[in-house]
Amino acid sequence: MPAAPPLTLTTDLTTGYPELVELRAALDQADWAAASRLFTGQPPGEPAQSPSVGTEPTRPSGVGTELIWYASSVDAAHDVARRRHEADPTDGPAAALLGACLIKQAWAVRTSLRAEHVSRDQFREFHRTLRxxxxxxxxxxxxxxxxxxxxxxxxxxxxxLELGRSExxxxxxxxxxxxxxxxxxxxxxxxxxxPKWGGSFEQMHAFAREAAAAAPAGALNGRLxxxxxxEHWLELEGRAQRDYCADPQVRQELRDAAARSVLHPDAEQSYxxxxxxxxxxxxxxxxxxxxxxxxxxxxxxxxxAADAWAYLKDPVAAFGRFRELATKAAGEAR
Structure with a gap:
């Protein structure tokens, strides 16, 4: 039998997370009860409540936060969240979603360019919306x-808002x-x-290592x-960047983090x-x-996941090109 053709690359992650389809539908239909259940992990049969989005004993931590952030990219989300927030300011998920929508609106004005390429008017609107x-x-x-x-x-x-590292x-x-x-x-x-936000390589790596090591084996925190x-690679150029790429300690630290995280036998398959x-x-x-x-x-x-490849010119093309190299390397290693 001939091998099946490879699936077309996609940045639509709903095939990996079916719950996103349900979430989009709930927001498009302004069904806050359904959306809130997804955010908070409540079973569909339970009455909708207005809880905060805190720790979630029935699923890995952070899922509610991630789902709300995703929801803020849905066109209907801003109006749905604002209406719910005005009706009940104590509704935790509604406030979080409205805040996320405003943050994305602010960053759309600022863009992802370095500060020297952002106009004064852009910064004024950016800061107003963030406030x-x-x-x-x-x-x-x-x-x-x-x-x-x-x-x-x-x-x-x-x-x-540049409130500083202490805050x-x-x-x-x-x-x-x-x-x-x-x-x-x-x-x-x-x-x-x-470093681009006023920190340092030492602070950045130390926090990533500590947080990843403290998390349970199989948790996704190795991503840090x-x-x-x-981020370190992006700050380097020329010989310094080439030396960094070839550094065996860098490679080993990444391999160890992956082994304890997404490649661990108990790895999470959550959002x-x-x-x-x-x-x-x-x-x-x-x-x-x-x-x-x-x-x-x-x-x-x-x-x-387009965000992971966003620093490269064409995320989908880069993914495809590097996947071919990885497949070849894995074949040669057998």
Whole structure:
């Protein structure tokens, strides 16, 4: 029998996360009860409540935060969240979703360009909208101090409003009181610790290593190590970058993090696993360790997490090109 043709690469992750289809439908239909159940992990048969989004004993931590962040990209989400928030300011998921929508609206104005390429008018609108988000999220964490989603998004507003590392760390510590392994929040603090946001390589790597090591084996937190090395790689050029890519300690640390995380026998298959594998595939690929990238490409199949490859010009093309190199390297290693 001839081999089946490979599936077309896609950045639509709904095939990896079927719950996203249900979430989009709920928001499009303005069905807040259904959306809230997905955010909070309530079984469909239970009455909808208005809880915070804190620790979630029935599923891995951070899932609610990730789902709300995804939901904020749905066109209908802003209006649905605002109406619900106005009707009940104590509804934790509604406040978190409204805050996330405002954050994305602000960043769309600012763009992802370096500060020197952003106009004064863009910055003015960016900061105005972020302050709106900040007010919503401050109230959300006042009503529900265990609202992990709101604390996570307050890390984003702290960075955008340039409130500094001390304030960002204070917010993260409040989040960690509820959930010490909350990956979405850890990823946001990691960004604050990057040199481009006033941190340092030492702070960035130290936090990534500590958070990944503290998380249970099989948790997705090893992704932090991959993202820290990606940020480091991006800051280098020429010979320094080539030396970094060839450094055996860098390669071994990444391999160890993957083995304890997404490649562990107890690895989570919850929301975020596709992005975590993509993060490892990307950094292994750009440093030239194609054999180590191979199992991550194999795990995700045709699912391209565009954010993981966003630093390259064409995420889908880069994924396809590097997947071919990884497949070849894995074949040669057999």
């Amino acid at each position: 709106d988000a900040e007010r919503v999220l401050i109230d959300a964490t006042a009503y529900h101090p265990d609202n992990c989603a709101a604390w996570t998004y307050r890390l984003v507003t702290a960075r955008g 960002a760390r204070r917010r993260y510590d409040r989040l960690a009181e509820t959930d010490p392994h909350h990956l979405p929040g850890q990823r946001q603090l990691l960004q604050q610790l990057c 190590v991959a993202e820290a090395h990606t 975020g696993w596709v992005e975590a594998h993509n993060a490892f595939a990307m950094i292994f690929s750009v440093i030239g360790d194609h054999a180590a990238a191979a199992p991550h490409f194999a795990a995700v199949g045709n699912l391209v």
